[in-house]
Amino acid sequence: MKNTRFLLSSIGQKLLLATSGTIMFLLFLVPHMGGNVLFLFGKDIFNSYAHHLHKLVPIVIGIEVLMLVSISVHMIMAARTTWANRKAASSRHSQKGSKERSLAARLMPWSGIMIFAFIVIHLANFKFYEKSKTMLDGHEVYDVYGMVLSRFQGDLWYVGVYLFFMVAVGLHLSHALQSALQTYGVYVPRTGSKIKAASMWIATGMASTFAIIPIIAYLN
Ligand code: HEM
Numbered sequence: 001m002k003n004t005r006f007l008l009s010s011i012g013q014k015l016l017l018a019t020s021g022t023i024m025f026l027l028f029l030v031p032h033m034g035g036n037v038l039f040l041f042g043k044d045i046f047n048s049y050a051h052h053l054h055k056l057v058p059i060v061i062g063i064e065v066l067m068l069v070s071i072s073v074h075m076i077m078a079a080r081t082t083w084a085n086r087k088a089a090s091s092r093h094s095q096k097g098s099k100e101r102s103l104a105a106r107l108m109p110w111s112g113i114m115i116f117a118f119i120v121i122h123l124a125n126f127k128f129y130e131k132s133k134t135m136l137d138g139h140e141v142y143d144v145y146g147m148v149l150s151r152f153q154g155d156l157w158y159v160g161v162y163l164f165f166m167v168a169v170g171l172h173l174s175h176a177l178q179s180a181l182q183t184y185g186v187y188v189p190r191t192g193s194k195i196k197a198a199s200m201w202i203a204t205g206m207a208s209t210f211a212i213i214p215i216i217a218y219l220n
Pocket residue numbers: 029032036050060064115119122123126127144148162169210211213214
């Protein structure tokens with residue numbers, strides 16, 4: 001009872017928000033970006049990576065369940081925090097606080113909703129899409145490389161859609177990283193902070209790395 005009350009307090013909600021976000025970032029987004037980079041090294045390397053990943057069934061299912069729990073907790077806590085902040089701001093009758101916040105901070109709920117929409121579209125495109133097979137070292141494997149290539153090749157509109165969503169990923173991460181560190185007490189907001197700059201660079205680097213793949217696939 002005491003624990004539930006703590007988790008639903010404002011600091012408890014922030015801890016759940018930061019921890020679910022950190023889990024998704026470290027256990028899914030960073031490895032997913034690393035794996036996707038292999039696309040740039042050609043068909044055999046990318047298909048071999050996907051083939052080995054598909055063989056790790058218990059680990060993949062474990063991560064998928066953890067991601068499902070994390071995304072649910074993250075969305076509920078984000079909605080509760082946004083709602084509480086709006087209520088507090090309107091009772092103060094002041095707009096000052098929102099003007100002092102960065103664009104990324106103010107857009108957090110919107111970039112979050114966009115990422116959710118992106119994941120739904122993305123899963124339909126790649127996860128729940130029937131993949132054809134190809135040969136790799138004498139074995140038949142799923143042609144994940146061919147699937148990504150054919151999604152973007154000659155489809156500039158689709159490349160644009162992905163790039164648009166990657167802007168949302170970059171904006172969301174740039175505020176989320178420093179915000180999580182603030183929740184854990186590692187970062188105190190101030191101008192010229194190295195943590196603030198590092199959050200921005202990591203977010204831009206990751207969003208750009210993801211964005212390169214549709215562009216390269218289109219040009220291929
Ligand atoms: C823009 C570059 C990206 C490319 C080319 C890409 C590619 C892929 C591919 C090929 C799969 C299917 C893997 C398989 O079934 O073998 C996949 C799965 C997935 N991707 Fe992406 N991805 C990109 C960015 C992202 C981003 C930015 C996110 C999250 C914000 C994301 C979230 C997911 C999720 C949740 C899955 C399902 C994982 C699973 O359940 O196994 N992807 N992606």
